[in-house]
Amino acid sequence: GDSVTQMEGPVTLSEEAFLTINCTYTATGYPSLFWYVQYPGEGLQLLLKATKADDKGSNKGFEATYRKETTSFHLEKGSVQVSDSAVYFCALSRNAGGTSYGKLTFGQGTILTVHP
Amino acid sequence: GAVVSQHPSWVICKSGTSVKIECRSLDFQATTMFWYRQFPKQSLMLMATSNEGSKATYEQGVEKDKFLINHASLTLSTLTVTSAHPEDSSFYICSARDLRGPQVPQHFGDGTRLSIL
Numbered sequence: 001g002d003s004v005t006q007m008e009g010p011v012t013l014s015e016e017a018f019l020t021i022n023c024t025y026t027a028t029g030y031p032s033l034f035w036y037v038q039y040p041g042e043g044l045q046l047l048l049k050a051t052k053a054d055d056k057g058s059n060k061g062f063e064a065t066y067r068k069e070t071t072s073f074h075l076e077k078g079s080v081q082v083s084d085s086a087v088y089f090c091a092l093s094r095n096a097g098g099t100s101y102g103k104l105t106f107g108q109g110t111i112l113t114v115h116p
Numbered sequence: 117g118a119v120v121s122q123h124p125s126w127v128i129c130k131s132g133t134s135v136k137i138e139c140r141s142l143d144f145q146a147t148t149m150f151w152y153r154q155f156p157k158q159s160l161m162l163m164a165t166s167n168e169g170s171k172a173t174y175e176q177g178v179e180k181d182k183f184l185i186n187h188a189s190l191t192l193s194t195l196t197v198t199s200a201h202p203e204d205s206s207f208y209i210c211s212a213r214d215l216r217g218p219q220v221p222q223h224f225g226d227g228t229r230l231s232i233l
Contacts, residue, residue, distance in 0.1 A: 036224075041227075041229070042226050042227065043120075043122070043209050043224040043225050043226040043227045044160075044209065044211075044224040045224070046223075089159065089160070093222075103150070103162065103165065104150070104162075104211075104222055106159045106160050107159065108158070108159045109157075109158070109159045111157070
């Protein structure tokens with residue numbers, strides 16, 4: 001079945017440091033890939049997405065590129081801020097039909113803490 | 117942007133009580149909504165897929181009689197935790213899928229924190 005694996009956290013960085021959170025996936029076909037962010041006590045917010053190979057999703061300084069050859073979708077940001085502290089989830093969604101259509105498969109989440 | 121409203125955001129009740137959680141899509145129609153459960157510092161576990169006008173599809177291991185789902189309209193799905201016990205305490209999150217398909221991401225509610233005493 002489909003699966004998503006994220007790097008284990010927690011990740012602790014100083015403000016303005018470079019961030020990478022690794023994400024790899026296993027799926028048949030060509031899924032869409034997403035990064036969601038969850039702030040304490042809240043639901044999930046879409047951070048960025050990519051729907052086909054070599055697409056780059058970007059938002060709020062975060063970027064991720066859909067790499068089909070390595071089945072990866074690593075999240076990066078050049079300079080993190082304290083306000084980026086949250087839990088980040090990598091996820092995939094099947095684009096074809098069948099019982100898995102539209103369902104999101106999540107990675108385990110990575111806790112990011114940014115210190116001033 | 118698309119908004120999903122989830123209510124209540126927080127509920128505390130006694131063991132044995134039934135609790136209803138509402139999930140509404142405010143500015144779009146959603147034939148499909150999803151219900152997730154999240155334990156502290158863990159990922160989201162899909163409980164069931166709620167389909168407008170038909171029975172929900174439950175994931176393996178989720179008790180249908182414990183977690184009743186109703187999706188009576190294109191903008192509202194409800195999850196009722198029946199005869200809740202302390203082990204049902206958790207953070208429940210709903211999401212709604214835009215009709216345009218899976219390439220348009222699901223929109224999530226802000227979650228409901230359920231505490232059973």
